[in-house]
Amino acid sequence: MTTTSSHLSSDRVNLLDLKEWLRREFLSFFEDCPGKKLIAWDKQLTQPLGLIADYRVLKERGVDKMMDLRELRDTRILKKKDLSDISHIFFIVKPKLELMSLIAHNVLSVEKELKNEIKEFHILFVPRMTHLCEKKLTDLGVYGSFKKNLKEIFLDLIPLDNDLLSMENPQLYKDLFLQNDPTYLYNIAKSLMTIQSLYGIIPNIYGKGKYSRMIADQILRMRREMGHNQETQITPKIDNLILIDRNIDLITPMMIQLTYEGLIDENFGIKYTQLEIPQEKIKKPNQDDKLNVVEMKKSIVILNSSDSLFAEIRDRNFNAINPVLSRTAKELQQTNEEKNRLQSVSQLRMFVEKTLKTYQVKKTSLENHMTIAEIIKELTMSDEFFEKLLTQNDLLAGLGGEKPNSYIINSMSRGEDIYTVMRLICLHCAVNNGFKTSLLETYKREIIRAYGIKYFELLNNMEKSNILHQQGVKNFDIVCKKMNLLVDKVNEETPNDISYVFSGYAPLSIRFCQYLTRPNWKAYGDLFGLIPGEFFEEVQYLPNMRKRRNSNTSLNSAQSGQSMDQKMTLVFFIGGCTFAEISALRYLSSINDNPTEFMIATTCLINGKSFIQSLKEGF
């Protein structure tokens, strides 16, 4: 669990402020209660809360024991022996009804066993308490046991890096896009209000898609409800907010990401910036090559910008990370040689104090990334990977047509991983603007025949949430051409276009952001209409004093040439975004004459597999 927060700080919009705010909120619950405490967690919350405050900090505030609430059932229910010296019992949970029953069982058991001792019970709801949970607690007869100790902490959008926020909620896409459950829209709007309270009102809101529209409406409404006397007095630090429904671009998530971080996620999955590499994947060190003396001490690696090497290679195309790795290796070697040349004791001490620590950190980092890169390299060198890319590119180029793609059909009969197959089908569908009924049915039948009826529901859900759909107006080729999505000459080493992230395909979602943040974006208005989902813009009123220097309300003000400094744009993906998309936005931020820098917020970090998987039942 990380204790440092250096990766969050930044000059412009410092997400450390958000973390600090969340941390203060969270810790105050414990600081207000004297005595020893026991925490029973909803396991799903340990990681997000761990990013806010680690165990050491909790311990300093009297937290003596931590348990997994979901395990406190049946015979393992809280007993007397768990509670010696404990005066407060905290349940930290998401507002889920089944957890209320678990809590109730434990409370009743404790109360029965310890009649004379006074224990205080608390529930901390993340992100909010609901009437349903209160009702359930009342029905279960334990509402009174909590007195006034039902509290909430609005921890939803978690800062993962200095330009990245995520709700890390894989369930959201299913609940929102499939089941139409608007709960999350409210929560997203609330977290944007939190962002605004810390970083100022965002003057311009743009969006694409119906849920984006609803969120924008919510924000405007919440601001109205708040009344301007309670509003933040902070000068806006973020100029634009772009809300994007995942459904406006279902091509990008289906594509295999070719950036370093993207490939790591594709192959291992990154959760809360943590990468867990299965031990068996780690190869035995190769003694021959000195640079390859790789030994991973642990299989969990933290992936964020505090690791300077990772920060440099994460957004690169995988084919272009080698030069950086070998340069770093050389640098380290130099440092090492320097050390050998040192003669006096004082020189040595200087070296130990100044260089050695960073040297060690860098060395560990290099070792880690070389190991990871090697594993990934092996996977990307395989014929299957190559064939997948080939098929993907064929489909993208519109060669899929109205027939079932033979690679897809063959993969199914060969029993390839179902999600690889599904991704390609979805890509085919998206590029084709939908399937004719017969083609859709062929694919569906083949999937059931190859993988079984248990995928019936997943297919049904994919159709219902419009990932698979009947053919509509065929216009992808026009979009593709006009938005320059397929780029022939890609420079993977020193990119000159966002298409480097997929070695030739520019993600539609990011192209949209790129064009939208151009001074003359209105010229693209018609083009935006070709992409599914309603496009809108809203201007939020700002009292004069709070206007940002040089920021004359909207994007096109830069046209007048008054403003030389880059604006700040927050892009919020509703339904998830991929690491490749993040890399593409970072690439845009890094270009000097780009009109804006970007920050990214998302409901979840996804890749094609995890995205489709999230639609499964019981996920």
Next chain:
Amino acid sequence: MIIGIGWTSSEDLMVIFESGEIQIRSLYGQLKSLFNVIKDSRAIDFQIFNTVNTYTGSYTTGCVILSAKNKLVLVKDVYDPKIQQFPDIPGSGELDSWCIISTDKNCTVLASRQNDLYQIVYGGVPQLLRLNFGVEYNSIKKLCVSFSHDLVALNTDTGYLLVCNNEITRIIHKYKADTTETALDIAWISNKAILALWDNLYLIPLGSDDIKNHFEIYYSSPCFLIQELDGVRVVTSTSNIFYQVVPKPLRDIFEIASIDVSSALFEASIAFYENKNQKAEEYIRSIKEKGALEDAIANCIQAAPHEFEPKYQAEVLRASLFGRYFDDYANAASYVKMCQTIRVLNAIRHPQIGLPLTYLEYEALSPSVVINRLITRRHFALAIEICKYLNMTDEEGIIKILSNWALYKVSQTDVEDNQIAAMIKSKLGDTPGISYAEIARRAISAGRSGLAIRLLDYEVKASEQVPLYIEIDMPELAIKKAMESGDTDLIYMVLFWYKNKFNNVSDFMKDISKKYHIAFSLMLQYFRQNSQDDKAINEFNDILNQQNLINEQVCSIINVALKQQTAEKKKQMFDEAKRLYLNKEVFNTNLLNDEIKLIKTQENLERNYGKKFDGKSLYETLGELIRLKLLDEAEKIRKEFKISDSSESWWHLKVKNLAKASCWDELEKFSKSKKSPIGYEPFVNYCMDANNVQEAKKYFPKVAADNRFNCLIKMKCLADALDLAYQKKDIQQVNIVIGKCDPSSQKILIDKAKMYRGELINK
């Protein structure tokens, strides 16, 4: 029976009944709250007292009730009544007199019975006080505490009036009256003097050695003494006169033979403005010589608000202004501020308003409390003017006043709903911080739901609106507003309330599915997440069925079916699922039919070959059969499921699994059965998956030219691959060959490849 009345610090009337009941009523007599302090006795006496909070300066009103059983009951704050018992008074028999000394630290009762004086601290042990007063007496007939609770006056049956500190450890003053009667009333003027009422009113200044020193004031009784912060108000049936110690700034100016510089300044201004003589200059010079002009000005400013007559206020202020003409460093701030204060004081002292506060009282209360008092008296217009005049914040001022005004309007039952709503809206508008819901709530409690609906419409906060709509039973509005807010928690709250209006869940769902799309989705989510046991699942399925959400219902049944142990049960459930489609969804129905057929087939296979096929997909089953060399069975099933024998799937299945099971003869036979729809590259690949180069090579000649290079690579025939690549002049392929070579053992090949590459590049 009422035994007494009194006021609280927020100007509510307290009425104390013999039964022990205490009622708090508004200035207009409306009952605000009531509580009872005595259970099995009756109240015979009471004391109301204010405790000042040393930090905030605010006052809390409490009271102590003496019961017939000689018990003292304490209520420290009548707005948050907690009943506390004092320790028992020692001895028995009626008390002669008692009083309360209350600070924010503790609360003490002083009680006298004949010779004895007791100090009873709340939560402590009662003490009998033994102080020798040095006077003869048999009993103390009256006890009176000063406003600040520092000093106590004791009146003995022998006509003495003794002043002690509040601990009764020190005698501060002795006074001997001409009569031995008990004083009818005693009150403190600050801590400086006592007003006592016998046959006449006697003013007894403290600090004189003469124990008979007093001033007699003639009064026609009856009269009442009311002790205030800096004086005593004497109320008779015809008059209301305030006695106070003349404040020091005024004394400095007006005392006879005063030598204070402010007195000189005042004289100077009188000389200049009224007498128009040169003495003014002399006075000013004398002040300036002392270097005390600023002090003089400041004192005049300080003195002005203590005057009650505007005429004198103006004279004193004029003096300070006059002084400023001679002061090079004059700062107007304190002058301006005082003028504002005086204007406010004069405004509230106006007989029509009737708040005759002294300056000290005004300062002690703070403008905010004064606004509260004006609100209580419904002087809304003046209150608003004062707020604006004093630049008070919205929370302290405008919002509070407007809200209270609206609350008052709501209770005016003689005015029509529409009219009131319009009036309130026009006055309050969109002033931030105004809670229309709060006003609506008052309307509801006044039984005016029509008005409440109108008012709620102006409320911007859905979370405030919705509970009130529920309270007045307006489901449509409640649901509509909740949905507009997007706050699902709020929507759920309304929906669960609304649900109770229906006899059963399905009627309820039917109702909302028609009217409220989002609400309907939410309820479905709720049932979905709560269908954990079979009963709940069935209920949920019923709802899905009624709502024509057949696909989801089918999915739900399939999920249950997949968990079943027996094939029989599975078939049964798939059949049930299928029948839900009523032959409408042909494609899905066929899928389910196929599944049932597959289960039957698998049952047969299991019976015939003793192998488990349970849970396998169609292709997995076929693959397994091929691997088991049960090709006839596989063929039979292929036909049964109408898989074409020239389909790519079938060929892949067959080739892959034949190779996997090393059925090389069968594979060869199959390759010759007809032209392969998948080409021959897969033959090579699958053979190589089984590491059989020999077999792979058999099919290589048939591989299409384009795929040959890949096949050679796969077969690890790198030299051939290199030749092919060279032949096709494909540098990329040459590179691939180099990449595949082992640098240590295949050096020759690498060199050759590099040579070819060089050649190709040069061309």
